[in-house]
Amino acid sequence: xxxxxxxxxxxxxxxxxxxxxxxxxxxxxxxxxxxxxxxxxxxxxxxxxxxxxxxxxxxxxxxxxxxxxxxxxxxxxxxxxxxxxxxxxxxxxxxxxxxxxxxxxxxxxxxxxxxxxxxxxxxxxxxxxxxxxxxxxxxxxxxxxxxxxxxxxxxxxxxxxxxxxxxxxxxxxxxxxxxxxxxxxxxxxxxxx
Amino acid sequence: xxxxxxxxxxxxxxxxxxxxxxxxxxxxxxxxxxxxxxxxxxxxxxxxxxxxxxxxxxxxxxxxxxxxxxxxxxxxxxxxxxxxxxxxxxxxxxxxxxxxxxxxxxxxxxxxxxxxxxxxxxxxxxxxxxxxxxxxxxxxxxxxxxxxxxxxxxxxxxxxxxxxxxxxxxxxxxxxxxxxxxxxxxxxxxxxx
DNA sequence: CTTTTCTCGAACAACGGTGTACGCCTTAAG
DNA sequence: CTTAAGGCGTACACCGTTGTTCGAGAAAAG
Numbered sequence: 001x002x003x004x005x006x007x008x009x010x011x012x013x014x015x016x017x018x019x020x021x022x023x024x025x026x027x028x029x030x031x032x033x034x035x036x037x038x039x040x041x042x043x044x045x046x047x048x049x050x051x052x053x054x055x056x057x058x059x060x061x062x063x064x065x066x067x068x069x070x071x072x073x074x075x076x077x078x079x080x081x082x083x084x085x086x087x088x089x090x091x092x093x094x095x096x097x098x099x100x101x102x103x104x105x106x107x108x109x110x111x112x113x114x115x116x117x118x119x120x121x122x123x124x125x126x127x128x129x130x131x132x133x134x135x136x137x138x139x140x141x142x143x144x145x146x147x148x149x150x151x152x153x154x155x156x157x158x159x160x161x162x163x164x165x166x167x168x169x170x171x172x173x174x175x176x177x178x179x180x181x182x183x184x185x186x187x188x189x190x191x192x193x
Numbered sequence: 194x195x196x197x198x199x200x201x202x203x204x205x206x207x208x209x210x211x212x213x214x215x216x217x218x219x220x221x222x223x224x225x226x227x228x229x230x231x232x233x234x235x236x237x238x239x240x241x242x243x244x245x246x247x248x249x250x251x252x253x254x255x256x257x258x259x260x261x262x263x264x265x266x267x268x269x270x271x272x273x274x275x276x277x278x279x280x281x282x283x284x285x286x287x288x289x290x291x292x293x294x295x296x297x298x299x300x301x302x303x304x305x306x307x308x309x310x311x312x313x314x315x316x317x318x319x320x321x322x323x324x325x326x327x328x329x330x331x332x333x334x335x336x337x338x339x340x341x342x343x344x345x346x347x348x349x350x351x352x353x354x355x356x357x358x359x360x361x362x363x364x365x366x367x368x369x370x371x372x373x374x375x376x377x378x379x380x381x382x383x384x385x386x
Numbered sequence: 387c388t389t390t391t392c393t394c395g396a397a398c399a400a401c402g403g404t405g406t407a408c409g410c411c412t413t414a415a416g
Numbered sequence: 417c418t419t420a421a422g423g424c425g426t427a428c429a430c431c432g433t434t435g436t437t438c439g440a441g442a443a444a445a446g
Contacts, residue, residue, distance in 0.1 A: 010391055010444055035433060046394045051435065144380075151373050154359040155352060162351025171343040180344050187337075188381045203414055203421055228403065239424045244405070 017053050019043040024064045025106065030168070032109035036060070058113045065110040065122065068103045073125050075099060081129065085137030089189070090182050092133060093156075096126070097181045100160045101167060101174055130156060134189070143189040152189060159185050210246050212236040217257045218299065223361070225302035229253070251306045258303040258315065261296045266318050268292060274322065278330030282382070283375050285326060286349075289319070290374045293353045294360060294367055323349060327382070336382040345382060352378050 023043035027034045036057050040047040054060040079095050081088045111119055134152050137143035143152070163177045172180060216236035220227045229250050233240040247253040272288050274281045304312055327345050330336035336345070356370045365373060 012444070013392060016393085036435090037433080047434095048395075048436090049393055052392075055435090057434070147373055147376065148365060148369075150364040151359065151369075151377075154355050154364060155377055158351045158355025158358075159348060162347050162354070165351075166344065166347040171347060172341060176341075176344075180340055183340065184344075184348055184381050187383065187385065188377050190380065192380070205412095205414070206422060209423080229405090230403080240404095241406090241425075242423055245422075248405090250404070 013053070016043070016045050016049060020045060020050055020053060020060070021064060021067060024060055025068065025103065028061070028064060028106045028109045029102070029104035032105045032112065061109050061113045064106060065114060068106050069122055069125070072099050072103070076126055076129055079129075081133055085133060085140060085142040086186060086190075088133055089137065089186060092130065093160075093182050093185055094178055096130075097160060097163065097178055100164055101177070104164050127153065137189065141191065144191045155188055156185055159188070206246070209236070209238055209242060213238060213243055213246060213253070214257060214260060217253055218261065218296065221254070221257060221299045221302045222295070222297035225298045225305065254302055254306045257299060258307065261299050262315055262318065265292050265296070269319055269322055272322075274326055278326060278333060278335040279379060279383075281326055282330065282379060285323065286353075286375045286378055287371055289323075290353060290356065290371055293357055294370070297357055320346065330382065334384065337384045348381055349378055352381070 020039065020043045024039050027039055027042055036050060037047050039060070040050040043050070050060070054063065075095055075098075076092070079088075079092050081092065107122070110122070114122070130153060131149065134143060134149055134156075138145050138149070159181055163172075163181050166172050167174050167177050213232065213236045217232050220232055220235055229243060230240050232253070233243040236243070243253070247256065268288055268291075269285070272281075272285050274285065300315075303315070307315070323346060324342065327336060327342055327349075331338050331342070352374055356365075356374050359365050360367050360370050
């Protein structure tokens with residue numbers, strides 16, 4: 001039965017791990033403090049079963065974080081950042097918005113569990129791309145230079161986060177938010193005419 | 194001793210209530226989930242004494258919320274919202290930023306305690322002024338009209354909140370943030386050239 | 387069918403938080 | 417000084433959450 005010669009996990013076990021991770025991502029995306037009980041219930045699984053797969057709540061959150069990071073890195077590394085900085089930023093924002101909307105507050109849950117060092121490493125990946133693009137846009141005169149780069153990054157993150165909240169509140173649809181995030185950020189970055 | 198003919202609170206009692214409220218505002222502004230124990234300790238008061246003045250944690254949070262709301266209303270109602278919408282928005286943003294920076298996450302703590310109805314009423318006051326100003330700016334052609342008003346309000350709130358986080362992180366100073374919030378929001382609202 | 391793995395509920399200990407009761411001491415007010 | 421209000425520590429009950437143990441039973445793999 002050991003198809004890989006080492007572990008030999010049963011089929012329903014793997015399915016349950018999937019369900020648990022899915023439920024955890026969904027719930028943690030809106031409530032970082034959700035209890036293990038609720039996650040297990042949402043996954044259609046007993047709480048004890050969950051503990052059979054993840055030794056602690058922290059381990060579960062860490063596993064979720066890793067999966068989110070993997071998805072994020074994969075999605076963002078596929079984005080073409082060449083050409084006009086404005087167009088590149090629009091592409092990057094669309095992809096990032098989808099990720100923000102999907103994974104939301106997972107990072108907040110992670111911040112209570114992961115070490116600061118791990119958190120830094122997690123943020124570094126996605127942030128590097130945006131950082132480089134903003135700098136290039138400034139150098140080429142496409143983005144305004146009278147604000148700190150760090151502030152502009154903070155603004156981008158704030159708009160994304162705010163959009164997530166607005167969609168959750170029902171003020172706008174997720175589809176509309178794609179366009180609104182793009183236009184708003186580009187307006188905030190644009191050189192003053 | 195009853196100066197008002199009814200209650201007759203002792204002097205140190207009133208002082209302690211003050212200390213507790215001050216400490217609660219300070220701590221709740223950064224950690225909405227802070228325990229009663231820590232608040233009492235920060236106020237230089239025993240936990241039991243705190244319960245002597247506030248019957249429950251919820252009551253304390255509510256009292257803090259009322260005080261914050263009062264300060265907010267007073268500060269914002271003094272702002273002149275006439276004249277060029279851009280200038281009025283700049284004035285309103287400066288005052289609002291100071292309040293956001295000072296009171297931060299109190300509203301988050303309140304959201305876990307106050308009823309949705311109370312929360313709505315709390316938000317209504319400050320939001321009404323911004324809402325009216327944004328609408329006037331759109332009507333007079335000062336602000337762009339190709340986005341929902343609600344989105345523009347969400348953007349303003351997001352930038353303020355993001356600025357608070359950035360200052361807390363040490364990315365910018367609170368003073369610089371005043372200018373950055375103003376310029377960023379105005380750029381986001383401006384009609385596209 | 388047999389074996390092995392996994393599920394699942396119930397029960398339990400530990401922890402941290404809220405809220406209460408009691409008794410002693412400090413201090414403001416007269 | 418006398419009195420009463422208030423402060424304060426200890427102890428306790430209560431609750432929700434985490435993490436563990438046990439044993440019976442279901443289900444996958446052979």
